[in-house]
Amino acid sequence: MLAFYCVYRGYVGGLAWVAGMVSSSWIAHGAICSWYFNMAKSDHKSADGTGITFAAAQAKEFIQQEWESPAI
Numbered sequence: 001m002l003a004f005y006c007v008y009r010g011y012v013g014g015l016a017w018v019a020g021m022v023s024s025s026w027i028a029h030g031a032i033c034s035w036y037f038n039m040a041k042s043d044h045k046s047a048d049g050t051g052i053t054f055a056a057a058q059a060k061e062f063i064q065q066e067w068e069s070p071a072i
Contacts, residue, residue, distance in 0.1 A: 002018075
């Protein structure tokens with residue numbers, strides 16, 4: 001909005017600060033998401049390398065348990 005206002009008021013200088021502001025926030029977002037997903041992958045593995053969900057299903061001998069969802 002600030003960039004549009006600057007152009008509307010006749011500002012003819014460079015608007016590189018807008019590109020810098022937007023791109024730096026997306027770079028930070030990408031770095032944080034990458035770190036979080038790598039951490040989540042490592043946290044969801046057991047010592048022998050199998051996934052926790054798979055190991056839990058294997059421990060229950062892959063039997064699907066029946067359960068009822070609560071009424072809404």
